[in-house]
Structures are given as C-alpha cells and as structure tokens.
Amino acid sequence: MTSKRFVVIGGDAAGMSAASLARRRRPDLGIEVFEMGEYTSYGACGLPYYIAGWIPELDDLISVTPWEFMEKRGIQVHLRHRAQRLYPDRKVIEVLGLEAGRVKEVAYDDLLIATGAEPLVPPGVDTGLEGVFTLRGLPQAEAITRFIREKSCRRGLVVGTGYIGMEMAEGLAATGLEVTVVGRRPLVLPAFEEEIAEVVAGELKKQEVNLRTGAEAAKVERVPAGGLRVTLTDGGELDTDLVVIGAGVRPRNELAVEAGLAVGVKKAIAVDRRQRTSAPGVWAAGDCAEAYHRLLGRNAYVPLALHANRQGRIVGGNVVGLTTEFPGVLGTAICKVFDLTVARTGLSLKEARDQGYDAEKVVVQSGSRAGYYPGAARILSVLIVDRKAGRPWGAQMVGADGVAHRINTWAAALAAGLSLEDVYGLDLAYAPPFSQVWDPVLLASKVALKGNE
Amino acid sequence: MTSKRFVVIGGDAAGMSAASLARRRRPDLGIEVFEMGEYTSYGACGLPYYIAGWIPELDDLISVTPWEFMEKRGIQVHLRHRAQRLYPDRKVIEVLGLEAGRVKEVAYDDLLIATGAEPLVPPGVDTGLEGVFTLRGLPQAEAITRFIREKSCRRGLVVGTGYIGMEMAEGLAATGLEVTVVGRRPLVLPAFEEEIAEVVAGELKKQEVNLRTGAEAAKVERVPAGGLRVTLTDGGELDTDLVVIGAGVRPRNELAVEAGLAVGVKKAIAVDRRQRTSAPGVWAAGDCAEAYHRLLGRNAYVPLALHANRQGRIVGGNVVGLTTEFPGVLGTAICKVFDLTVARTGLSLKEARDQGYDAEKVVVQSGSRAGYYPGAARILSVLIVDRKAGRPWGAQMVGADGVAHRINTWAAALAAGLSLEDVYGLDLAYAPPFSQVWDPVLLASKVALKGNE
Numbered sequence: 001m002t003s004k005r006f007v008v009i010g011g012d013a014a015g016m017s018a019a020s021l022a023r024r025r026r027p028d029l030g031i032e033v034f035e036m037g038e039y040t041s042y043g044a045c046g047l048p049y050y051i052a053g054w055i056p057e058l059d060d061l062i063s064v065t066p067w068e069f070m071e072k073r074g075i076q077v078h079l080r081h082r083a084q085r086l087y088p089d090r091k092v093i094e095v096l097g098l099e100a101g102r103v104k105e106v107a108y109d110d111l112l113i114a115t116g117a118e119p120l121v122p123p124g125v126d127t128g129l130e131g132v133f134t135l136r137g138l139p140q141a142e143a144i145t146r147f148i149r150e151k152s153c154r155r156g157l158v159v160g161t162g163y164i165g166m167e168m169a170e171g172l173a174a175t176g177l178e179v180t181v182v183g184r185r186p187l188v189l190p191a192f193e194e195e196i197a198e199v200v201a202g203e204l205k206k207q208e209v210n211l212r213t214g215a216e217a218a219k220v221e222r223v224p225a226g227g228l229r230v231t232l233t234d235g236g237e238l239d240t241d242l243v244v245i246g247a248g249v250r251p252r253n254e255l256a257v258e259a260g261l262a263v264g265v266k267k268a269i270a271v272d273r274r275q276r277t278s279a280p281g282v283w284a285a286g287d288c289a290e291a292y293h294r295l296l297g298r299n300a301y302v303p304l305a306l307h308a309n310r311q312g313r314i315v316g317g318n319v320v321g322l323t324t325e326f327p328g329v330l331g332t333a334i335c336k337v338f339d340l341t342v343a344r345t346g347l348s349l350k351e352a353r354d355q356g357y358d359a360e361k362v363v364v365q366s367g368s369r370a371g372y373y374p375g376a377a378r379i380l381s382v383l384i385v386d387r388k389a390g391r392p393w394g395a396q397m398v399g400a401d402g403v404a405h406r407i408n409t410w411a412a413a414l415a416a417g418l419s420l421e422d423v424y425g426l427d428l429a430y431a432p433p434f435s436q437v438w439d440p441v442l443l444a445s446k447v448a449l450k451g452n453e
Numbered sequence: 454m455t456s457k458r459f460v461v462i463g464g465d466a467a468g469m470s471a472a473s474l475a476r477r478r479r480p481d482l483g484i485e486v487f488e489m490g491e492y493t494s495y496g497a498c499g500l501p502y503y504i505a506g507w508i509p510e511l512d513d514l515i516s517v518t519p520w521e522f523m524e525k526r527g528i529q530v531h532l533r534h535r536a537q538r539l540y541p542d543r544k545v546i547e548v549l550g551l552e553a554g555r556v557k558e559v560a561y562d563d564l565l566i567a568t569g570a571e572p573l574v575p576p577g578v579d580t581g582l583e584g585v586f587t588l589r590g591l592p593q594a595e596a597i598t599r600f601i602r603e604k605s606c607r608r609g610l611v612v613g614t615g616y617i618g619m620e621m622a623e624g625l626a627a628t629g630l631e632v633t634v635v636g637r638r639p640l641v642l643p644a645f646e647e648e649i650a651e652v653v654a655g656e657l658k659k660q661e662v663n664l665r666t667g668a669e670a671a672k673v674e675r676v677p678a679g680g681l682r683v684t685l686t687d688g689g690e691l692d693t694d695l696v697v698i699g700a701g702v703r704p705r706n707e708l709a710v711e712a713g714l715a716v717g718v719k720k721a722i723a724v725d726r727r728q729r730t731s732a733p734g735v736w737a738a739g740d741c742a743e744a745y746h747r748l749l750g751r752n753a754y755v756p757l758a759l760h761a762n763r764q765g766r767i768v769g770g771n772v773v774g775l776t777t778e779f780p781g782v783l784g785t786a787i788c789k790v791f792d793l794t795v796a797r798t799g800l801s802l803k804e805a806r807d808q809g810y811d812a813e814k815v816v817v818q819s820g821s822r823a824g825y826y827p828g829a830a831r832i833l834s835v836l837i838v839d840r841k842a843g844r845p846w847g848a849q850m851v852g853a854d855g856v857a858h859r860i861n862t863w864a865a866a867l868a869a870g871l872s873l874e875d876v877y878g879l880d881l882a883y884a885p886p887f888s889q890v891w892d893p894v895l896l897a898s899k900v901a902l903k904g905n906e
Contacts (some may be wrong), residue, residue, distance in 0.1 A: 043885065424862055425780030429857065433789045
C-alpha cells in the first residue's frame with residue numbers, strides 16, 4: 001500500500017501549520033506544498049515594521065525557511081509553483097511551474113487550499129505605476145524600502161484606514177516621510193466604535209499625519225515634474241512620492257470557485273468547523289476561507305494570522321485522523337497606532353444589533369496604573385452590553401499604556417459566556433505599577449452594571 | 454424613628470469602601486468611622502515607590518481625604534480614635550480618643566471591623582531601635598525617607614522575601630543604597646514555584662542586591678561606631694544603616710477575639726461570603742478578615758488591596774439591604790521586582806496537592822512579542838494542571854515585558870472553569886508589537902495539552 005498524499009496549496013502560515021502538524025503525527029504521509037512565491041511561512045504582519053526600519057533584515061521575518069521544512073520536517077516544498085486548476089472528482093490539481101513554464105497534474109488524497117488573500121485595490125488605481133505599491137509580501141516590502149531610499153521620497157500616501165493603513169502610516173512616518181492617509185469612510189478603523197476612532201484620529205493629528213477621510217483614491221498618475229498625483233473621489237488632489245495601498249483584502253478564491261466549490265461570506269471558501277469545503281477531501285484554511293464566529297454562531301470572514309495558523313493546525317489534525325474543530329473567532333484584534341494601542345474583541349454595536357441582540361454602548365474612562373505611579377495613562381473602554389441580561393457582547397479599548405493584554409481578559413470572558421457580574425467579580429492582578437486597584441476591566445464592567453456608584 | 458447607625462472601625466480601603474457605598478445607597482444612614490491613625494483610604498501599596506523617590510509627594514497616595522469623606526460624602530470620620538472594646542450583646546463599642554485620652558461608648562446597628570493587618574516582626578528584632586522600621590503606613594514611609602537622607606545612609610537591609618520585601622529592595626536600591634535582603638526560606642517569593650523564584654533571584658543578583666536566604670534576622674543592635682548590626686539565625690552578621698521589616702502581616706484581630714468572635718485561617722476574623730462574622734450585626738472586611746477562595750472552596754487569608762476594597766463594598770451593600778456575596782479570591786497577585794514582573798493566579802502546586810487535586814507542573818518558555826519586534830523578551834510560564842482532566846489549577850509568569858495583564862487571562866479562565874483545551878482555543882490579540890502569533894497563554898496551554906507538537 002502506498003502512503004496517502006496530502007497536498008497543500010499555499011506556503012503561508014495556514015498551509016505550513018497544516019503540513020507541519022500532519023508530519024509530526026504521521027511520518028509516513030506524503031506531503032507536498034505548492035507555493036506561488038519564493039517564501040514560506042513568514043511574518044507578514046511585521047512588514048510595516050520592516051519598512052519603518054525597526055527590523056534590520058527582511059530574513060528576520062522568516063520563522064521557518066523552505067529548506068528547514070524540507071530537510072528537517074520532511075515536507076516537499078515547491079516554490080514558484082501555481083496551482084491553476086482543481087478537479088475535485090478526479091482528486092487532482094494542475095500545477096504550473098513558474099520557472100520552467102511546465103504544467104503537471106498532481107494527485108491528492110487530501111487537499112488543503114490555503115491561498116490566502118490579496119489586497120483590494122480601489123478601481124482606477126493602477127498598481128503597475130512606478131511608486132504605487134500594495135503590501136502583499138516580502139518582495140513588496142523590500143521594494144517599498146528601496147524606492148523610498150533610491151528616490152529620496154519626502155511624502156508618502158497610504159490608501160486605507162484599517163489596521164494595515166494605520167500600521168503603514170506609522171511605518172512610513174518612521175522613515176521620515178510626511179504621511180497622508182486617505183480613507184473612504186468618515187472615521188478611521190471601521191471595526192471600532194466612533195469613540196475609539198476619534199482618539200486614534202487625534203493621535204494621527206498629534207503625529208502630524210494628514211488624514212483625509214470620506215474620500216477614496218480615484219486615480220493615480222505620474223506628474224511630469226516628478227512624483228505622483230492622487231485624485232480623490234471628492235475631486236481633491238494630493239501630491240506624493242509614494243502610494244501604498246492598504247485598503248483591506250479579499251479571499252483568493254479563484255481555484256475553488258472555478259472548481260465549483262461553495263463560497264460564503266465575502267466569497268471566502270465555505271467551510272465547516274473542521275475546515276472541510278463542499279468537495280470531499282478538500283479543506284480550506286486561512287485568509288482564503290471563512291472562519292466560524294463564536295458569538296455570531298455562524299461563519300464570518302476574519303483574515304487574521306492567529307486564525308490562519310489555527311485553522312491550518314485543525315486541517316493538519318483532521319487529515320491524520322483527529323476529529324478537531326476550529327474553536328472559532330471572537331472578533332479579537334489589536335493594532336499599534338504610533339503611541340497608542342487599540343484593541344477589540346467580541347461584537348461591535350452594529351454587529352450585535354444586526355444579529356438581533358439587545359445591545360447598547362457603555363463608555364468608561366480609567367487609568368492604566370495607579371494614578372500616582374509614573375507612566376500612568378488613560379484607557380478608554382467601550383463596552384457593548386445587553387444591560388437587561390447583564391451580558392457583555394464586546395469590548396474595545398484604546399490608550400497609550402496597558403491596553404494590549406487587557407483585551408484578552410474580555411476575550412476569555414466572552415468565550416466563557418461570563419456575565420458582567422462575573423467579570424466584575426474577577427480577581428485581577430493589582431499592584432501600582434500595573435493597574436488601579438480596580439482594573440479597567442473591572443471598572444468598566446462595574447459602570448455597565450451600576451453606573452458610577 | 455431614628456435612622457440606623459453604621460459604625461466602621463478602621464479608615465482604610467475596606468472601611469471607607471463600605472461607608473461610601475452605604476452612603477450612596479442610603480443618604481439617611483448614620484455613618485461613623487473610627488480610625489486609629491491620621492489618614493483614611495490611602496494607597497499603601499505605593500509606599501515602596503514613594504521611598505524610591507518616584508512619587509513626588511506622600512499626599513499623592515491619598516485618594517480621598519478625611520475632609521472629602523466628611524464634607525462631600527457625609528461620612529463622620531474620627532481620626533486618632535481607637536476602638537478598644539466590642540460588646541456584641543449590647544451592640545456597643547468602646548472608643549478611646551487618642552488626642553483627648555477620653556473613652557466613650559458608641560452604639561451601632563451594624564458594625565464593620567476593618568482593622569487591617571500589622572507587620573510580622575521576627576522575634577528578637579526591636580522595632581523601637583533607631584533605624585529599624587516596619588512599613589505600616591504613610592508616617593513610616595516618611596520616616597524611612599527622612600532617615601535615609603538625614604543619616605546619609607549607604608546600606609539598607611530588608612527583612613523578608615515576599616512581595617513587600619522585593620518591592621522594598623527595589624525602593625531602597627532606587628535611592629542609591631546598597632541593599633541586602635534576608636529571608637527565612639531558601640527561595641524568594643514563597644507564593645511562587647521555584648522556577649519563577651530562581652529567575653527573580655537572578656534579577657536581584659543582576660541588580661547587585663545581596664540575597665541571604667535560609668536565615669532570619671535574630672537580633673538587631675546598634676554598633677558603637679555607627680549603624681546597625683543584624684545577627685542572623687545561622688550566626689551570620691550583616692552591618693547596615695537601616696533595617697526595613699517586610700516579612701508578611703498578621704490580621705489585627707484583637708478586638709474581635711476579645712469579644713468572643715470566631716477567628717479562622719491564620720486567626721483572621723471568620724466570615725461568611727456576605728462578610729458576616731459570628732456576631733449578629735457585626736461584619737468584617739479587608740486584611741483583618743478571611744477571604745473566600747474560589748478554587749479551594751473555603752476561606753483563606755489573602756491580605757491584598759483589591760479584596761479589601763471589594764469586601765468593603767460587599768459589606769456596604771449588605772448593610773443597606775442588598776444581599777451580595779464576596780465572589781472570592783483566585784490567588785491572583787503581581788509584583789514588580791526591578792526590571793521583572795512576576796505574577797500568579799490560582800493555586801500553587803503545593804496548594805493544589807494539599808487540596809487533594811491531581812496536579813503537576815508544566816514549564817513553558819515563550820516570547821512577549823514577535824521575535825523580530827524590538828523589545829521582545831522572554832516570558833517563563835509555569836502552569837499547575839490536572840493533565841488527566843485537562844484542567845488548569847494555576848498559572849505563574851515572570852518576564853521583563855508583557856506579563857502584567859496576561860495573568861488576568863488565566864484568572865478569567867480559572868474563574869470560568871475553562872479547560873486547557875478551552876484556553877488553547879481562545880481568540881487572543883495578536884500583532885507583532887504585542888505578542889507572538891500564539892500568545893504565551895495559548896502556547897502554555899498547548900504545551901500542557903500536547904507537549905511540543
């Protein structure tokens with residue numbers, strides 16, 4: 001009997017997590033990975049900080065090299081190979097080797113589609129234009145860095161006011177550029193409540209980042225005198241030396257769609273909680289796939305690194321015979337915006353109400369440390385709660401200190417279904433360098449329960 | 454009908470929290486507080502940092518002044534008044550006014566004993582000796598600071614290797630003193646596992662603090678040439694200019710004991726979860742009282758600020774007719790030791806085993822941020838787990854970065870009764886400046902579940 005073949009399309013975190021777990025459990029399994037690019041499993045989330053100049057080498061972002069996957073883990077990695085067709089009935093994929101230009105068919109017993117996501121580009125913006133970049137991977141990050149240096153750029157324009165937009169604004173500003181951020185929506189960070197977004201907008205202003213909201217980039221063209229001109233949908237014009245598109249992503253679903261696989265939320269590949277697609281033996285994980293949302297009780301599209309890693313491990317486990325399920329996302333996310341940390345978990349007010357939940361907003365100011373202790377800073381919390389049921393649906397925080405891991409207390413509380421009273425009763429750590437006696441999490445739940453009593 | 458009288462003995466956090474909550478709920482209630490000292494409700498936990506010189510004014514530690522309690526909250530505060538006898542049958546206390554030297558009887562409908570704790574002093578150490586201090590309150594902190602300055606101290610000796618001992622070592626070192634810490638036990642921080650204690654001992658060494666463990670101060674005497682000589686139980690001698698006793702506390706229970714009230718763990722005043730003592734109408738809260746432990750399912754003695762505040766509020770609520778219960782402690786604690794943060798929650802291995810729980814230790818190294826991100830530091834986690842049941846009993850962490858609020862994720866998990874699998878499935882915040890993709894909490898639970906798979 002020949003051993004089973006597990007084929008993975010996409011060498012990013014989801015794909016390599018699946019391959020690695022399957023290998024550890026089953027040394028005899030044939031595992032092949034086909035990756036379009038030249039890298040596997042790198043820290044894409046670190047790219048803005050590489051551009052900022054805070055990470056000396058691009059290689060520092062690579063956690064495991066293709067060589068290590070092959071030599072140490074016995075996983076066959078084919079770089080520069082694109083899977084261009086899937087035949088689920090025959091259990092075969094057609095792969096194009098980009099170097100040799102040759103096509104071959106590869107048979108699988110289990111197939112993981114982990115093709116990730118690709119940047120959304122506003123219509124009218126030509127990413128082929130010199131000086132216009134998306135932030136897709138290591139080569140783009142390197143190209144941006146080289147372009148800034150070689151063209152002696154003074155100005156940078158970021159399209160997008162989500163997480164990547166904010167991080168890129170900071171990354172470009174750190175190189176000394178004068179930065180402008182352009183966003184379609186009236187407020188930055190659309191996943192956050194307006195109280196939080198306003199604090200972030202204030203930070204951008206403080207950092208001398210120009211913020212142009214309510215308008216999208218409609219056209220980018222080279223100016224004869226040098227540099228680029230960005231025309232906005234509201235008719236405004238902005239001159240810059242560099243444009244970075246960070247306006248969200250869409251699932252790279254073509255292979256699945258053409259093969260007739262079901263797609264779901266935002267056309268991400270539809271999966272169950274074991275990450276099975278609609279085709280037998282075909283799995284999907286990471287930014288190309290849906291993710292089960294625990295608080296919504298249904299799938300959502302949440303292309304973040306932890307979920308990709310976790311879904312990959314779920315697939316790896318299932319392929320070797322474990323029956324494991326993706327535990328689901330809670331809507332947790334975090335972002336550094338210059339001196340501020342912004343974090344959320346659970347549902348926004350809109351998400352909760354769209355779901356039919358009884359929900360309102362509670363806004364609470366607190367301090368990150370004892371008021372008298374050096375470094376104490378304000379933390380603004382916004383809770384989304386069902387006051388009648390005494391139940392939290394979501395929590396968001398912003399501040400210059402002590403936000404990052406506090407949001408995780410709320411994440412644990414939401415996952416466990418704790419009531420506001422339960423959260424208020426938690427025994428959270430207190431010492432003056434780290435918290436007020438009543439931690440901001442306790443204080444916020446208290447205010448939600450009892451007002452300012 | 455005259456309004457009811459609520460009498461509070463002790464003006465610290467527990468007492469003033471009770472008085473304040475009762476006042477907000479019942480404007481007509483007669484509320485009187487008798488406080489031995491000259492202050493109410495101050496941040497005792499900040500004293501080491503005042504001594505360090507990091508908090509400019511002692512007054513900064515006072516959150517609410519006696520005047521504010523009286524004028525703004527309508528609470529009668531009697532400073533320098535000691536309750537010296539309790540007659541539970543007659544519902545009367547006998548109070549000595551320390552200024553006037555006069556004794557009077559005060560009748561109550563409800564009485565709260567919130568007398569706090571007092572420092573344990575090793576036998577043989579005379580705290581009356583010049584240069585020997587305990588750290589009981591604002592006056593002592595001021596006296597220590599004045600003594601260091603006026604006597605131009607060069608050397609300081611701290612008795613005790615618990616939280617206060619560690620904090621005082623840092624506080625004294627910050628003033629430029631050469632610091633020695635003496636502790637009875639072989640390791641520092643007895644509430645922590647040895648793996649954590651060893652990291653902390655390493656930090657003390659790095660900070661050039663002399664650590665003498667396994668020996669207690671047996672005698673302190675003045676040396677004719679100037680300064681103090683401390684003789685240890687192992688015969689060793691240490692010369693110093695200043696001795697600070699920070700070797701734990703015991704509940705100030707005399708009033709209750711003499712009145713025949715039941716005492717429990719470590720002779721703390723026995724209470725139920727509503728903070729009722731064995732005498733009708735008499736409540737106890739804070740460092741003089743027991744505290745219900747959620748994981749042990751029984752009372753313990755855990756004299757920490759959050760519990761005192763919380764128990765005070767529970768009493769205040771009950772006095773005005775609410776039926777609220779103290780949710781209980783989880784064993785959460787945190788301590789800054791120079792550049793390190795040490796934190797714990799839940800049970801130690803010994804506590805779990807003493808309780809009859811199936812428990813073992815899992816030690817996990819992880820990183821505070823993405824490995825490539827500036828400021829990333831190691832975090833050592835020690836979990837106490839029941840591996841067969843897949844259940845966590847306790848978590849401890851130490852590191853230079855990102856420890857403080859991560860421990861709260863474990864606290865929430867323990868309070869909610871989450872399994873290790875549940876914790877491993879949490880959606881915790883990830884971005885390179887704040888975490889590895891798999892947060893140390895997730896990584897630790899994974900290792901506990903699956904080893905290094």
